[in-house]
Amino acid sequence: MKKLSLPLFAIAAVSAFAQERTITGQVMDENGFPIAGASVFIHSSIISKEVAEPNIRNNAVGTITDVDGNYRLNIPKNLSQISISYDGFETETISISPQKNNYNVILTSYFAKGQLNLKDLVVTGYQKIDPNKVTSAVATVQMESIQQKGVAVVDQMLEGQIAGVNLQNSTGRAGELGNIQIRGISTLRGVSDPLWVVDDIPLEGNNTPDLSDKNNLDDLRSYSIAGINPEDIEKITVLKDASATSIYGARAANGVIVVTTKKGKKGKLNINLSSNTFVNFRPDAERINLMNSQQKVDFELELAKRKDLNYRSNNGSIARLLQKEGFLEAYQNGEALPSSIVSQLDVLRSNNLDWWKELYQTSINHQHTASASGGGDLHNFYISLAYYDEQGALKGTDYDRLNITLKNSFKLNEKLSIGINLFGASISQSSYLTDQGSFTNPNNYLRNVNPYQLIYDDNGNYAYDENINYIAKNNADFVKFNIIEERQNTRNQLNSLQLKGNFDLNYEIFKGLNYRSLFGIQLERNGNEKWASEDSYFSRIYRAGTRYFANGKQNYWLPSGGILQNFDTNNFHYLWRNNLEWQKSLGAHDVNLLAGMEIRKENTTFTNTKAFGYNDKTNQPTPIVFRNQTDATNSLYEAYKKIELENAYASFFGTASYTYDRRYTVFGSLRYDGSNLFGVDPKYRYLPIWSVSGAWNIHNERFMEYLKSISTLKLRASYGFQGNIDKTTSPIVIAQHQRAAVLPGASEDVLRVTSPPNAKLRWEKTENIGAGVELGLFHNRINLIIDYYERNSTDLITPSRLPLETGFAQTMVNFGAIKNQGWEFTLNTANIDTKNFHWSSSFNISKNKNIVKKVEFNTKNLNFPSGEAYPVDAIWLIRDAGLDSNGAPQFYNENGEIVSAVDFYQLSDPWAAFYPSFMVESGLSVDQRRAQYQYGGSRSPKWFGGLANHFRYKNWDLSINSSFVLGRKALANPAYNFTAVDPGVNYTRDILNTWKPNNKTTKNPRIIGQKTIPDGLVYNWFNSGDDFNTYLAFQSRVKELNYFRINSIRLGYSIPSEYLKNMGIRNFKLSVEGRNLFVFSNGYSGYFDPETYGNIYASPIQKSITFGLSLNF
Template sequence: MNFNSKATPLAWSKLSKIILVMKFTAILIIAALTNVSAKTFSQTVSLRQKNASVEKVLRLIEKQTGYHFMYDKQDVSKAGGINIDVDNVTIDQALTEAFKDQPLTYKIFQETIVVKKRDANNTPIEIKAVDIQGTVSDAKGPLPGVNVKLKGTTTGTATDVNGKYKLTVPEGSAVLVFSFIGYTSQEVPINNRQTIDVVLAEAPQALNEVVVVGYGTSKRVDLTGSVGSVGSKALQERPQTNLEQELAGKIAGVNVSSNSGAPGGATKVRIRGYTSLNASTNPLYVVDGVVWTEGGNAINPNDVESIDVLKDASSTAIYGTRGANGVILVTTKRGAKGGAGTVSYDSYVSVSKMAKKLDVLNAKEFLAIEDLGYANIKKYDPTGWANGDYADDDPKVIRTALIGKLFDANLQPLYDVDWQDATTRTAVSQNHNLSFTGSGEKMNYGFFLNYADDQGIILNSYLKRYNARLTFDNQIKPWLKVGATLNYNAQEGRAQDNGVGGNNIPRMLVEMPSIIPIRYPDGSYGKRTDYPNMEGGDNPVAQANEITQLSKLRVFSGNTYANINILPSLQFRSVLGVTTSANYYPNSQTGLVGGATANQDYSSASISEANNVFWQWSNYFTYDKTFAGIHKINLVAGFERQNFKQTGFGASTSTLSDNFYSFYNLGAGQIPGRPSSNYDAWQMQSFFARLNYNLKEKYLLTVTGRQDGSSRLGKNTKYGFFPSAAIAWRASQEAFLKDNKTISDLKFRLSYGLTGNTEIGEYRSTANIETTPYVFGGAQAIGTRQTSIGNEDLGWEKNSEIDFGVSLGLFNNRINIEADAFLKKTQALLLNSPIPQTSGFGNVFKNIGKLQNKGIELGINTTNIKTENFTWSSNFNITFLNTRILALGQNNDDIFLAPGFLSDFNLMRVGLAPGSFYGYTVLGTWGTSEAAQAASYNNLKPGDLKIKDTNGDGKITADDREVLGKSTPDGFGTFTNNFRYKGVELGIELQFNYGNQIMNLTKHSGQDRTGQANSYATVLDAWTPEHQNTSIAETRPAYVGYQTEIYSTKVENGNFIRGRSVTLGYNFADNILKKLKVSRLRVYAQAQNLFIITKYTGYDPEVSTYNGSSNFTQGILFYDYPKPRTFLLGLNVSF
């Protein structure tokens, strides 16, 4: 296949054929879903055998038809050789022909054929069918969905919602097998009984839990890699509108940071630390076997059955170049087996309020600071003061001119606005989920609906989501199962925190002067320019009302699969998934919003759009067989193709002729912007295989390999191979531990593997050009220019990881401990490398850096007390993490990688954690007795900041900067306790984080400078001749100069303990459920973000400027959307 960045006509021709085949395949599969399976098969049999054994003939018939045979080996071993020559005959005809000279007879029961010997008179013995029925339950009551199967056959059924089953089986000494996830399977001989009731016992969770791994499933006890899981029960306990937030605190090694309190706000998920500096560090999401490209907000969390997180290289290597950052496997809910349908309704209503307010100056304090700053001008600019340069800036003069508008006759403020109160609200949100599930004899179905209205605490901010999902699974034949999922997701959100670093609403909550009103008596908005010398930016209430920043997302996704049982031990699976999305972003601002200049029209409008199409086609074989009862082999091998395409455009205008037009008529703008458009595409093809070997349930081996080819990389390095190997020893199965009453499970794991990362954007390996305007002959023209130089050797970032893990279960698994130690190294980091200026460019993208993460993960689950009516269980997990840069190219020069204004201090240096903070250390302020010494340092004065002279040269220069902290934590985790007494349940979840710092850049404008905006109340502690023991410089207007650099005073302690959630619920008892004619009824109340213990002075210590869009903005703040405290009431009911 052609892997050039730009698709050639030949490539598109081939792609068209592939898509045509996929469409045809999808049509066939979907058509198959509508078929109603017959109770018997219609396959014909063709056989030509001479003197063949009975067993061989039966195997051949079984292979051709999918029927399964039951027989006594002693009976068939006494039969003679079979001679048969038939072509396209029915199975009855074939068996009659095969047994005509044999002492055997047969009878068909659904998909099972029972073979028995004839009686002594050589007449067929009548094989009777009997109906077996009964109820399956556990200690709490009936169990729906339990699999009931005739041993050695495919004949089976499942219990209905009341735990009842009915199954027709051949009379005799057959055995029924009862199995259900989470319970120990039972084999029960029929023994001529017609009613068989079974009580299943809960299996130890650590042993029985089934987890999803790449291209398959595995029992946790058989895992050799590091996999964390979250089940549907845990997901339901703390409802979220964001899938990623469902993971928060649930799995050791997975750090989930909520970077914004906005509805649908950015969330950063990082698994086992940083894995790259320039490429993406986001984990790969795979939903029902298909890569998901649309982010966690486009998945309804209530649709999720389970989440499995692959953490180590042994687990992720099966995903090759996309597995470097870890893999999150999402399994969604499907139709339930078990007869009668089920209707479920899950809903909650929540109330959110601002969790914390920042302490800022009120109106009188603002004016007092302004007066003090003006009086200090003569100290910092005595010449200008003497010349009268600041006479017009005299606050008394300004205020006198504004008597009646902002001040009374005594120059006292008419208004004192708390902008945090004025711009925020108590937000009421709601979430409703309705599902219909059920099954027939061969098919199960599910239909899931969701409506979510998430209202933000800042005025007019919201995210609304509408979701519909349909699932089918159809066992058409014993050898063929097909299924499909169709999903539609529509979202509309309104943001109120765009424009990081600018004058957006979160910034104005602090900096809008309190002396300005929300509105004047005539209804017009107060503006910051109403008071002279104020900076740009404006009334946050006006912004919330008059600026419309919408995002509209439409996602349609579907996948179909076909499972073909080629042999009892060999299966083929084909999965085709397609996701299309339309992202539409209309924005507008009316002329009622002010800006930097008074009486200027700042109205504007814009529209941008991005349309994505992604498809994936996976085909793989699974061979699963046990030899001699002790050798278990599971082999997976397959091929996969992925393709992604995005098209987009944008247009804008400003100075609208009328505010009415908004973004609906860009032609109404008097100053049109320059339109833009884009096209991006990439494709990948892969081959993969994995072997799992289990010897005696004690010794486990996993070997994995994947070869990927990616269009994103240079033509010399498009393909890469990523292997891994893992071993495990279940010591608890050894004779010396097997009957140990203390140790119920003990397993040691060791793995090593390689993965890759190519998430660098498209066309980085090729030279790029762009259009640019220029002036020619006095007129503007459009030309093109080359913007970067290509690199044909640009390759993968390579991650190697070694992991050692221990799983320990104690006291019948009432205590389960999972511990991992890992060392992960990333080589060939993608970085800009300097090249000679004669090339016309400053650098080229190369694989030159190295990065290391090492850590320890510990998870402990305990059942502290368990009686008939009371249970207390706990979950504790903690991750210790150390991340260091090992190399940065040939000379290991320092690099500053963060975007925009952050780049001056966000340091990448060998030996340090990525994103270390770099700046000056503040020792305090200069006192009056130190005037001479202060003057020797850049002519500073008493009241100025005292900066540490790091190199001791008697000057304060850039060479005096040093590392002030780091954004990466040393450790993080959660501690959860769940209490249940009869139907009452109480859950308490605490989150903690330590060892990192926060760069609070809001102190640049909120504390370092005064007089141009409102400030934090901390400026009341600024230096004065009477108060010199402080680290805040003397107050002065910004326009006469002030000290503002990256100082240690902006670096704060990021440690915290958060009361993430407290849940109180009640599950109604069975006797009440029967009266109400429902199968489940639960009501609950929950508090989220109930409290936080921290020394950090901002809203919340989980912060990331630019909404976490860069790898290295975590822990950096320049104003953010405040996080709310939320209280909700919920209901879960099923019929």
């Protein structure tokens, strides 16, 4: 239904016609009941053609019906037609004759005609609801308003679009999902991602991993939602509160994202072609702020001159050069460098290799879609074929996807219809192996490699980096590493085949009562092959770990050759849902009842194989001859492993809705879920999930008749429960087969119990309380939505300590609790709406605060405080207090006094009488050390939201989508450890501004060795004694991030139709779009993007420009 926005001044202008008359009438529904609040108006296009008054041309004018459906409207005498519209009903346009002044109009609802207009109805995945009757916190966006070209997965387009939906990208890797939170976090260990639903079928396999470690490039993943082509999507609905999500039971505590895809419509064949070419630009090198060759050589000379430094003092090209020339001691005694050394240093200074260009790239990528749709009275269809190809920011990484979508619906007779929908996807992701040490991750290697390090030596052979892992080339332990060679000699390939299908049967038993049967399947096969040749660091370091000495020589029990690993995953999920729905309208009374049952099953098989001594030319491995049973049972050399998982669920559900006179609506839902994951104790076998809610459409009240400026005024309230599952736990005992030496000299097959039983383990649940108000002014030209909510999550599965006599350190119990509360504000406005120019805006802002109410100890890091009474995403800090007179850190104690590191940690040397300055220990207990951490803010923002503006001028259109984050705390990775500065690696330029006797005002600690400052305990503690690694958590490195991102700017031009009609083209549009071009922030130096601040392993979020065209025939 086409929605109209009528400004108040335009309504008032109806009395300003030069010659006018008055018409009256009544608006009713198909059952003869009056409709209050219906719009009776003269369309702007009719005014433009038939009315000469310049002050009202290009504006729609009209009135609304009173509580009895009556209207009275002044119109020009020569007017030929008027229009009548109301939400949930078809708009009617009637002809006006000069001889008649009374016109009664009957509007037909979409429900009565069986035509559910998706643009107006709220789709929950179980029902399609008239927005007038919605009692829940839901938000819907049309895909055409948020569409971004050159984006692989639809989740990226939601950033900043919907109040209460917070998306944060932990990586810029193509095809990767962002971390989405809907109204906060409701679990400590379970799934925290929302449930994705496509065409009424919930999808499995969309849980986002932690991508903040060194293995994030190796961890290629396939997500089921990534198999859906964004071009096939019609609209997205986000269900936020329990009233909307409880129908989904134990998977909906984190919210539900419902995707509705396009379908065929009655009419002529419709063909669409879309082609986009987008350029992803190489990341900005200056953001990392690394030293260049000149600065790095000078810095190494400065370190080499100091006798007090002993940490890896022999590492780095400068130290090796001075040692080779026998001049290190003389240089430390103040002698000038001879010309022979100076010339070699000048060569290093000139070797300013641009590692950015070697590792990163500007790439040209493609996205193409072709679709056809159409239909008649008995059949409609939608078919699409799409291809997407994006090369990653890192050279050697790539993401390819091929999609095919087939949708058919058949009306077999007046009562029976069926639908068959298939979504197929073939996804290929390419990378190379980067999981053998943090430096092999190229994003981190870039920060560490010396700028003078060459790729090739003078003979054209690979130049190996002997600084990166502190082993000289002439050392027997040296393992050759060159990151370009590694890229050429390793492969990490993930191939995914996905098939999703649903088969839908609808049968009208009698008028108002319908039976629906829905069967959905999800098939997915993932084959991940990791290969490393014999000439790769990956294979070399693997083999180096098997070195041993026998008969006076060095031997390896792992055969020479490459390594081939295969990780195959097969998923089969099915769902069968059957329900009856009865809806009836009796005068002012509307009733809707839904009842049904659902069964679903998940089967997953993991198969891992590993071959050593692999020859990629013959495809043959070499058998391993193990030295002993211990080596043979080491999981690193496990040749075969298979895991099978099966989870089954049975559910019963029902909803009931009652609406009186389109003013008052009450809604309730109930669902029972049962699963093999729980239920050892019958009391916890089924989880009841229920909700109640209500809405009051105040704008339909009689007393609102005279408040013409208020088009919509609605109050909502809801209460209910949601559920969640932690699939990593089990109420039964879990054991792993192993071989172990039970008696000396003999090994036996044993079962190692990894998780003790807990018959009382049960579902997690979340209590929801919510209220909202919706206000529309001036015929909804201004729409304001305000929501408040509280969410109390209890029975959260958390670890709990066990007595030592049980033989287990801990077990999983339902103990934890979290509280979330927040506000959401949404403002949509139609700022200007004329024939040739349109400008609309959408703004939203949200605030969420969460508190851990109950937890025994910290589930993320045992060294931290438990986190009780603090946010889930709390940052725990050591309160450092600047630098002391020697340039070493000092701290605030529990009384707020500034004390030295020795006093703060209560350091002492237990071997002082025998071997001074060799050992260090703290006099504090583990609990006392844990108590030293202080709360430093939350990683979740205080406020977040977005702003969108859409402009149209004649054939031009411009869309600007943006998002913002305020008050998010992040912890920067330290630029250096002041007791462990390695001369062999590069650093940011911050290290050039460290504390020195002539530079005491800096905040950067002094670089110290064991004898730099009077007390050697400080060096020993931060260099090797601090097992809590508190230096990583100094308060001085916490930053509050505030940033505003222009997500996309898209400019489009539609070729005028008069140039196309002779070519059979309905529409031809050209567009150009920029993504992530501008980020305005309070600073994020040292990182590519504020969203990935603190993550040194993250792939950059790239800027891009897309050139596109679309054709419609």
